[in-house]
Amino acid sequence: MTFEELEQIAAETRENREKSPRELNVCVAAGCLSLHSDAVKKSLEEEVKRTGATCRVRGTGCMGLCSLGPLVASEPSGQLYKSVAAADAAEIVKNLEGAPVPRLLCSREQPFFQRQNLIVLENSGRIDPEKIEEYIAADGYRALVHALTEVNPNEIVQEVSKSGLRGRGGAGYPTGLKWGTVSKTAGTTKYVICNADEGDPGAFMDRSVLESDPHRVLEGMAIAAYAVGATRGYIYVRAEYPLAVKRFGTAIREARRLGFLGSQICNTKFNFDMEVRIGGGAFVCGEETALIASIEGRRGAPRPRPPYPAQAGLWDMPTLINNVETFANIPSIVRRGGDWYASIGTKKSKGTKVFALTGKVRNVGLIEVPMGTTLRQIIYEIGGGGPEGHKFKAVQTGGPSGGCIPEQFLDLSVDYESLRELGSIMGSGGMIVMDDSACMVNVAHYFMEFCMSESCGKCIPCRSGTAQMFELLTRMTLGTATARDLELLEELCDMVSSTSLCGLGQSAPNPVLSTLRYFRDEYIEHINEKRCRAGVCECGSTVGVTA
Amino acid sequence: MSKATLATIWLDGCSGCHMSLLDMDERLIELSPQFELVYSPLVDAKVLPRNVDVALVEGSVSSDEDEHKIRLIRSRARILVSLGDCAVTGNVPAMRNSFPVDALLHRVYIENATLQQQVPTERLPVLLKRVRPVHEVVTVDVFVPGCPPSADTIYSVLKELLAGRVPDIAALSRFGI
Amino acid sequence: MPLTSKKPPLPSEDKRWRIVNGTMRRHGYARDALIETLHTVQESFGFLDKVALRFVADSLRVPLSQAYGVATFYHFFTMKPPGEHVCLICMGTACYIKGAGALLNEAQAALGIQAGETTADAKASLMTARCIGSCSVAPAVVFDGETMGNVAGKNLREKLAGWRPA
Amino acid sequence: MNPAPSVKTLMIDGKDVSARADQSILDAARENAIPIPTLCHLDGLSEAGACRLCLVELKGTPRLQPACVTLVEEGMEVTTQSPRLEKYRRMVVELLFAERNHVCSVCVSNNMCELQDMAKQLGVTHVRFPYRYPRLPVDTTHERFTMDHNRCILCTRCVRVCTEIEGAHTWGVFGRGVDAHLITDLDIPWGTSDTCTSCGKCVQVCPTGALFEKSKVGMQSQKNPDFLNYLNEMREIER
Structure with missing residues (x-):
């Protein structure tokens, strides 16, 4: 695969789309799916077929505002419809060209969308997660091709270091430092593991990314493997996320088909392939050494560190473990540069962070904001505040490893250090708002x-x-x-x-x-x-x- | 100098700790000028006086009567000593805690009885749902583990307490034995 | 027990054993395929039993005690056959804050069983999950594999009543 | 012959000591007669790092480190005794006593038990936490040995000796968390196990009265795990 070939696929995909620009994008990620968006999609497809309208109906990933699902986006007009039922199909299809259906309209101008800064979620809800061509049309795999054909592994590690990216799994260890250690450690085989064992109750960021944009994670892993000298990869996904497992499996097959996985990738000496490992329902497997034990087929009991997995991990070989969101940031960093990434966020916490905003808040969903955004902005502007008649009490971050932050700290800007000072942690990004009905x-x-x-x-x-x-x-x-x-x-x-x-x-x-x-x-x-x-x-x- | 008042109390235990106390033999006589035994299963006094300097408690809290007694003693004793494993840990009496009380009584008085198969109910203390060590019910000042604590241990503890010092139990005794 | 190095025979004629064998073959009968294989067993049979564990352990040359230790360590694996229908209530934080506890009580009352149990007529099993990641539509309940969001007590009762005609 | 590993000098409790680079802090301390309490560690077996009794303070490291798995380093300053460490160690022992039904007075290993000794050594005279009183079985099906789950502290010495030394892999751990317990094979009665060689190593390494030899009481039930060093040494020579 070369840049030219990549561009050709992207161009063909875009062209096909321009030929018949009208499309209805139905969110088929977990949130909307559990509100029966699959039935909505089916109903829209039937309606299009029945009326002979020229319009594609596509299933896409998460559009963010899950509490108003099922969400349907009508392109190219960009209208977003909320709480769509199967019975609304006729009206939506009928009004494809004319005025939108006011009853279902969901404004994109509201702070929920305007306040966000999308990097990890940039393709979420915009592309069909099961079609690699759509990812490529959205600049996908350019970073990998660039990395393999134009720069050496060391430069990648440096770029990631420069970006200031820190582990999004919770502890916030500098990603570049971790990559550097693995790349410097000698080993006959090195491994890259993606930790998608999102065990925190109340967190669904990783699930959503895997369901909505799996290739982004895959590309990030492949770049990481190249940077640290790994040849094998594993993604460890919770068994509770069957859709994520399925979509990532599809992504691996598609990537192999186009030669992004396998041997001599992009006609270079770089070989890399990966497989999905399904977790067994053990929160402790989010811990690196327990996760490794689990991939090795054993009980997920952690062992003392050091040695760290970077030195002796999977089968005692140097192993890089990062979380889903960490890998999902990599393609953008490689494409746009570490300096660009480092320009976003706070002094010590760079870039954006994806949060799963849930609990007693009006706009429940998946959001991505620059590090340093205040809790108040997240809860009141993006989240729209709590329901009538109840008083805000606390916001819980970091799941079972985190804490509850009371009202007096709502103006605190969110980063790794500030949350830790308050006795909580960033964690993987669950944010659960509680009001006075909680004890x-x-x-x-x-x-x-x-x-x-x-x-x-x-x-x-x-x-x-x-x-x-x-x-x-x-x-x-x-x-x-x-x-x-x-x-x-x-x-x-x-x-x-x-x-x-x-x-x-x-x-x-x-x-x-x-x-x-x-x-x-x-x-x-x-x-x-x-x-x-x-x-x-x-x-x-x-x-x-x-x- | 007035004599210190000493009480010994027997809750749910085998009386082994009291036997061990008696095993002090002539050392009892040695210490006797320093204390007056005001209440004990070993003497005739039937009423617990208002002010007790040192109360030695043998046994765990297993019935409503035990609970009543230990609270009364706590309210009247300056220094309360959990004497022996039953008082300190629950020990053998607490081995019933893994079973519901009803099942236990049924097993003892009906399944395993050959005559008069019935669970006694009248004029008997009611068993608590769980046997508890003394300190789970009232505050305890000194813990003397051991099953039973040896006469040497009890002698040292008493001697120290009567001299107004806190004995270093860890050096003297341990669970079991 | 694996006293010989020969692959053990399939436990029965049941075709599902071939699917299980397929998973192990795909992993080259490597020991680390244990968890993957147990997933296949559970997908195929609905649960793990000792026959299956012995077969898998012997095939992969994993000690029996380890295979059992692994099977019981991961809560996704169940050693009991599930009922005809399965109601899984998410107890994740978002669901809990929005009343999943009350839903669980309702379901227990409606089915007359505790979480983790199956009704005597084997019609229904009641399970809880740590978090199914459907926090945006909390409280969420999975009925026979299909997730329902914003569940109210009424929805739950109706659904369960449909499973067990009086 | 391997080249001799390099020697590190470090300070333990204010005392200058030297140790081979591949030695743990625990090894170095014990060689220098500095006692560090342990329960899951046993010379001759792999380390579990599970009992947390051997945690020590390292200068410049915020977290306490387990001496059994932390290798010595040049210039390291180790503190093995401090009020904080002693408090935590006592709490570990309290937690163990509260977890299962350790009734010392009626235990086969009474007065020959490492847990009981540890309580005395650390000055644990009572347990402040509520006893849990779980209902646990006693497996008497083996012809020579008994497994009493009430007394098990899950140190996994038996699992390790069975796996690493005997190679039978009979013992394993079932489940997880506070419900975890030992199993033989597929959780079958010990006496019916066909992987068990009845070698009795597990009994000898068990620190408490969880595993014991039938018909041996009192002083006869004294455990003796010293065979481990002998076996390991002989194996080394054969190699």
């Missing part, structure tokens, strides 16, 4: 149950400590706890975070610590007054229930 003790209890059940059981602090913390929190929610139990809980938080073997245990106390930090009075009420102000816990009297 913070109950939320801590919920996450502790999660960590307890997801603990692999290998090290004692995590295995037994989470079970103890869960018991103590249970007592609080039931109104049987004493002040002594709170002391023990706090001692355990310190001990489990300081002594656990891996990140799961080390961060398991975070939801408790952050709620204790900002909502200690709620704990005290549960203990001293046997009262839950949100009326969620059955801890005796429910005096003070708001609405």
Whole structure:
């Protein structure tokens, strides 16, 4: 594959599209799909066939504003229709040329769309994720061809370092540094692994990217493999994401067909191929060494680091592990340069971040904003604020490893460091808004149950400590706890975070610590007054229930 | 100097800790000028006095009566000592905790009984759902593990307490044995 | 147990064993294909049992204790046959905040079973998931593989009632 | 003959020591008579890094590091005893006691148990956390040995010795988290296992009364894992 050939495919694809420019793009990613967008698509196809209209009906990836799904975009006019039902097909097709259907219109001018800055999601909802040609028509695989034919691996690592990109899986380790280590470590075979074991409850960024634009991730992995000298790749996807598995499988086959995977890619000496590995429902496998154990077919129990996977990973070989969103940033960085990427974001956190904005907020969906955007902008401008009649209480980031951030910090600009200072973490990007109908003790209890059940059981602090913390929190929610139990809980938080073997245990106390930090009075009420102000816990009297 | 008042209490345990206390033999006589035994299964006094300096508690909290007793003792004792594994850990009495009380009573009084198969109900303390070590019910000042703690251990503990010091238990005793 | 190096025979005439064998062959009977193969078994049979585990372990030359350890480590694998219908309630944070707990209680009451169980008539199984990634339409429930978003108690009751005609 | 590994000098608890570059902090400390508590570690087996008792402080490293798997480095300054470390170690022991039903007074290994010794050594006189009282089975089906899950601390020494030394792979771990427990083969009664060679190594390495030899009580039930060093040494010579 050469630039000329790439351009030819892109040109043909665009040409075909221009021949009959009218198309109806139906989101068939998970959110809209669970609102039966497949039925909408079928109905539109039938209607087009019945009326003989010249219009293509395509299934595309996520358009972002999932709470108003199923979403349908009408091109070339650019109209976006919301909450479309199968029965609306006739009206939509009838009005293809004339005025749009006002009843279904969803403005693209609203802050939800205007406030975003799309890099990772630039193709989401715009291309058919199952057609490689459409990705190529959107400048896809140019970065890979450029990397392989015009620059050496070292330069790629440097470019990524220059971009300031940090791991999007949660911890924020500098990506360029990681690549550099793997590239410098000698090994007979090196591996690249994409961590798509998005286990945080309330997060669906990776799912959406894989379902909406799988080639972007694949291209990022191939570039990474070239940069670090790897020849084999794995993508470890949750079993709960069958559509993502299917679409990525299709993407691999298509990429092989066009020679982006296999041997002597782009007529160079670079060989690289990859396969999908399906997870088994274990949150701990998001941890690098556990994930490696799982790919090796073993129990997903983490092992002590060092050695880090970059030195001794899969089958003890140097292994690069990055998360989906990290890889998805790579093609843009390689195409547009590290400096361009570094111009976006804050001093220490560059680029954009994709968030799954959910919970008690009007506009639920997938968003991508520059690092440094404030929580208030995200929740109130993009998210449209919470539902009527309820007061904002906290936003939860980082899932079971993160924390709850209260109102007084909403003007904080979001980056890795600022969130950590508040006792939460960036995590993979789940952002769950909670209002006064949520009880913070109950939320801590919920996450502790999660960590307890997801603990692999290998090290004692995590295995037994989470079970103890869960018991103590249970007592609080039931109104049987004493002040002594709170002391023990706090001692355990310190001990489990300081002594656990891996990140799961080390961060398991975070939801408790952050709620204790900002909502200690709620704990005290549960203990001293046997009262839950949100009326969620059955801890005796429910005096003070708001609405 | 007035004598310190000492009480010993027997909750759910085998009385082995009390036997071990008696095993102090002549050392009991050595310490006796320093204390007055005001309440104990070993003496006739039936009423717990208001002020107890040191209370040695043997046994776990297994019934409503145990719970009542331990709370009363706590309210009247200056220093409360959990004496022996039953008081400290729940020990053997707590082995029933993996089973529901009803199933347990049924097994003991009906399945395994040959005569008069019935679960006694009247004038008997009600078993708690779970046997608990003393410190899960009231605050404990000194823990003396051991099944039973040896006479030497109890002697050292008593001697230290009577001298107004906190004994270093870790050096003296351990769970089990 | 794998005392010989010969590949074990298929456990029965059931054609699904060939599908399982196919997965292992595709991976060159490498040990690391264990999890992939268990996925195939579960897809084909609906669950894992000891016959299947022994067959897979022997074929891949994985010790039995390890195969069982792996099968029970990953919660996606089930050792019990599922009911004719499966109701899976997402308990992810977004769903939880929007009332998934109440939905679970409703489903337990409606089916008379706890999460993770199957009704005595084998008609329905009730499961929970950590997060199915459908947070945007929380609370979400998967009925027989089909995700339904913004589920209210009423939808749930109707759907479950349809599975178990009184 | 391999070239001799380089020697590193480091400081442990203020004492200058030297160690081979391939040695762990634990090895170096023990060679210099500096005690570090351990439960999952056993000379002759691979390291699990699971019990967290051997965590030590390293100057310049914010996180505590397990001495058993952390290799010595030049100029390292290690602290093995501090109020913070001692507190965490005591808590590890408390968590273990609260997790299952360790009733020392009626245990075969009473007075010969590493967990019981550890509690004494660390000054754990009581457990502040609520006991969990799980209901766990006792497998008596093996003709010579018994597995009492009530006393197991999941150190996995038995799993490792069975895998690494005996090569039978009979023992494995079922499930995960606080529900994890040991299994033989496909979770069958131990006595019916046909991979088990009845060698008894698992019993000898078990630190508690979880695995014990039937009909041996009191002093007779003393475990002796020293065979491991002998086996490993002899193997090395054969190679």
